[in-house]
Amino acid sequence: MRDIESVVEEIAGFSREHGLYEKRILVMFSGGKDSSLVLYLLKEAGLDVSALTFFHRWSWRETLNWAMGFTKKLGVEHYLVDVTDGLLREAAGRKGPICINCKKVMLWNAKWFAINNGFDVLAKGDNANDKIIGALLDQCTGDIRLCDIPRIGIPFFRPLIKHTAGEVERLADEVGIRPYRMYEHARRRQWREGCPLQYIDREEVVTEELMNLAFGVNYEVSKIARARRVRVSVRVPSFEIMCWNCDGETLREVREVISKFGGNEGEASARKTEE
Known part of the structure; x- marks a missing residue:
């Protein structure tokens, strides 16, 4: 089993190889274990990293408050963006599940927020269990940890994409990352809360x-x-x-x-x- 120190070293080596230490990185930060661990690891590796959290009228305020406390403790710049209006435009009048529409709104908002605010790379907390064959971010020509897809227009860094959900859980526990939970049923057996x-x-x-x-x-x-x-x-x-x-x-x-x-x-x- 790999410990947190070896994972940080791996990320640092990968980042040096791909020139990420010369880049500004913006993490799409939900406040869950995956994105929290990514933020922690990139900060520990010494990268120039900030956090971006989207929220809307129906978001859990408790988890948002936890996320804000986490970034403050890390000493990471944290941007909050209200996507209520965009989500309503995308979702209202369509059939569920609504998550498909919400992810679309967040992805494109993240892209333009990054480009307009001088960020060079977007980072996500996807792990090996999130990998779906044929999905946009799996159309990488090289290492799937760093995707540069012209259709998106900005590279995506996924440091955990080769780690299973169980490994992510263990690593997060190792450094004491315990996000606020609403005790949702969720749609998977693992803790996978959302909104x-x-x-x-x-x-x-x-x-x-x-x-x-x-x-x-x-x-x-x-x-x-x-x-x-x-x-x-x-x-x-x-x-x-x-x-x-x-x-x-x-x-x-x-x-x-x-x-x-x-x-x-x-x-x-x-x-x-x-x-």
Whole structure:
């Protein structure tokens, strides 16, 4: 198993080889473990690095606050950009999942923010488990850690792309990176939180009202999940409950929340998952 020191040395060697010490690097920083670890590693390697975080009206404020505290502790310049208007334009009137539209907005906003503010390279926290054959950033002609694709117009640096999600988790734990968690159910077995808009039912036509509902019900449900240390989220407008290791009392409290948002407490279905 590789320790954090050897990974920093690897990044430093790669950066020297590819001239990254002469570049300004902007990390797309969500505040999750992957992007937090990338920011930490690049800072430790002595690179000129800053952070860029996108947020919108439906973002979790708790995770944003944690992210701001993390960059302050690292001594890294941190830019915050509100993409509410752009996300509404891209998502409203289309069918889910909304994450596809959100990623598109963030990618192109990151590109133009970097170019307009004098950054030479964008960095992402993608790990080996995120690699999808045929995706834009996997059309690299050389080392997949550094992609220079004309269609994007700015190189992308992915220091963790050859590390598995498990390795990233272990390395983050080694240096004490513990992001704030909303105790979402998420869409994968690993901790993979994001924002409540991912819980809009698939094939549902997205509206601003539906986005507000997804945030409202899941924010209230997250309080229950944190208190009970279980993972719960609610799809809307179906009000399907998704939970990891929920007991009957937890489900009862979640159904009470659902009833306050117009759902039928007695009909809300639950999909329980055991870890």
